[in-house]
Amino acid sequence: MDPKPKIPRPTAKRLSRYFRELKQLVDAGRSTISSKQLGVALGLTGAQVRKDLTYFGQLGSPGVGYDVERLYLRLRQVLGRDRVWNAALVGAGNIGRALLAYDHFTVGEFHITAVFDSDERAIGVDHGGRVVQPMNRLSSFVAEHEIRIGIVAVPASAAQEVVDAMIEAGITGILNFTPRHLDVQDGVSISSVDFTLALEQLAFQVSLGLTGSLDDDPS
Amino acid sequence: MDPKPKIPRPTAKRLSRYFRELKQLVDAGRSTISSKQLGVALGLTGAQVRKDLTYFGQLGSPGVGYDVERLYLRLRQVLGRDRVWNAALVGAGNIGRALLAYDHFTVGEFHITAVFDSDERAIGVDHGGRVVQPMNRLSSFVAEHEIRIGIVAVPASAAQEVVDAMIEAGITGILNFTPRHLDVQDGVSISSVDFTLALEQLAFQVSLGLTGSLDDDPS
């Protein structure tokens, strides 16, 4: 009930994983689950699960556990998965095209509504109904279609410039596929997908003979 | 000089970022850099940079900073970037093909040496000199070509099965592109690239009106 519950970062990062697991449980018709059981499925302790979930209210019943559907719906709301998210993609290269081909997401209300590119040769090409537009159309399109998410799939050297244009256009969330640290102003969120970084970290782990993942919470 | 310096996980995750920055500085002909300056470039404090770097020896000079080339070479060695890494890709779908087209990595000694797929229609197709092979060839190929890294770019439902086959074949590092938690035995490293998770976390951040990234260290 606090106005700003201040969710710890690690908790925020785990939320999507809870949500995925809950989705599966709902689909499987499971009615309740204990923090212990949820923890086992995700490689966490029961205490961790309980702490995380209490940030969103008293959701469980002592002696019983959590109502699967109730928890699912709460997380769906908290994560903003109960709305439609329209995204504008910039960059129609390999990664961009792979995203356009993918498109259908799990509980899917993420939509890549438009594609932009600065390369004239890419412009005009249709990708599943979305025709590649020139960059100078970005701003008006974002405004007209209430786009909130921008996906950056351009060469690293152009990334910051594209991000600046997106923010200028009114986008407040950026999904970054380039291996670059991007500066954003207050009020703009960033999430990065960097497979070269993942590969480099993997090589490091293999060099050291480590087990498991650098991201994982201790198993 | 300790036999096992026990590098903190957060430090390990930052190493590749230092390395990238150093690479750029080397290419730019820069001779020295201070921890403060390195920190600014990566969104870290100077103290953080110094703490991280001391895990690999006394590398800096008071009053001067760090010798760019020396630090670069040390990190290159620590990260295992002074060797060639051969990787086997399983899955010739959208993501797999994007990887095959990408291929050239920064200081590039990562090579996707072979591609495998279980779909007969994909087999035999050439991707930049690498012909897609059937899954039953994986084991012998890995053994013959000293492959240490396996890249999983198959549908989520097939992921664990593919991972098991890779480990069976002797692969010790797995780069996972599926949105699944994969179980691996001791001695096997995993690194995941999950853009649906990144997108979900982004939506959450936007919902909350947060600034910055969940991954970032505080700026």
Place this chain on the structure above:
DNA sequence: TTTTGTGAAACGCTTCACAGCG
């Protein structure tokens, strides 16, 4: 002076452990 390397303090997250509820 500038800047490193580093103990010590501060911080944040996880785990513990248990009161209380069903």
Place this chain on the structure above:
DNA sequence: CGCTGTGAAGCGTTTCACAAAA
């Protein structure tokens, strides 16, 4: 009993702050 919610303890990481080196 089983299980949640939670204050408090424990632990790992970051930040501070300064002696020492260039």
